[in-house]
Amino acid sequence: MATIKQSMDDLMTIDGAMCAAMVDSGSGMILGQIGTGVDLEVAAAGNTEVVRAKMKTMKSLGLNDVIEDILITLGKQYHIIRPMAKHEGLFIYLVLDKNKANLALARRKTQDIEQQVAV
Numbered sequence: 001m002a003t004i005k006q007s008m009d010d011l012m013t014i015d016g017a018m019c020a021a022m023v024d025s026g027s028g029m030i031l032g033q034i035g036t037g038v039d040l041e042v043a044a045a046g047n048t049e050v051v052r053a054k055m056k057t058m059k060s061l062g063l064n065d066v067i068e069d070i071l072i073t074l075g076k077q078y079h080i081i082r083p084m085a086k087h088e089g090l091f092i093y094l095v096l097d098k099n100k101a102n103l104a105l106a107r108r109k110t111q112d113i114e115q116q117v118a119v
Contacts, residue, residue, distance in 0.1 A: 001118035004032035010113050011094055016101025018077070020094045022117070025051045025083070031090070031119070038095050047081050047093055069107060078103055082110050087119050 002010065004022055011020040012034055019035025021044055028048040033040045054067060072079040078096040092114055096106055 002113070002116045004117060004119065007092075007113050007117040008032045008034040011092070011110065014094070014096065014101070014106045014109050016078075016097040016099070016106070018095045018097055020092065022119075023048060023091050023093055024089060025091055026089050035095070040093075043079075043093060043095075047079075047091070051081060051083060051091055069110070071103075071107075074098070078106070080107060080110055082114055084114050084117070084119075086115070087117075090119065 007022065008020055011017055017035065018037040019040060021033040021040045022031045023029070023044040024031060025048050028045040030040060030044045050070060054070060058065065066085065067083050070081040076098050078098055078101055080094040080096070082092040084090045084092065092110060094106070094110055
C-alpha cells in the first residue's frame with residue numbers, strides 16, 4: 001500500500017504528467033497534490049461538480065454501474081478523473097500534456113496507483 005504522497009509522486013512519473021491531486025468529492029477539498037500548470041484548488045472544486053453531475057445522471061438513467069474514469073480532452077491537455085473504488089467519495093485528478101502523454105498507458109497506470117493507495 002502507498003501513502004497519498006507516494007501515490008502523487010507515482011502519478012508524476014507518467015509520461016506527460018503536469019500535475020495531480022486526490023480530491024474528496026463530498027467537499028471538493030484536496031487531500032494531496034503535486035505539480036504545476038493548473039490551479040488545483042479551482043480544478044478540484046470544478047471536477048467535484050463533474051463527478052456529482054455524472055453520478056446524478058447515472059442514477060436518473062437507472063444505470064447500476066460505476067465510473068472507471070472520466071476523460072476530458074482539451075487542445076493541449078488530457079484531464080483524467082478517476083473515482084477511487086476502494087475509497088468511495090474520493091477521486092484522483094491527473095493533468096497530462098497531450099503532446100507527451102500516451103493516454104492508454106496513463107489511464108492504466110492511474111488505475112494501478114488508485115488500487116494501491118491507502119487513505
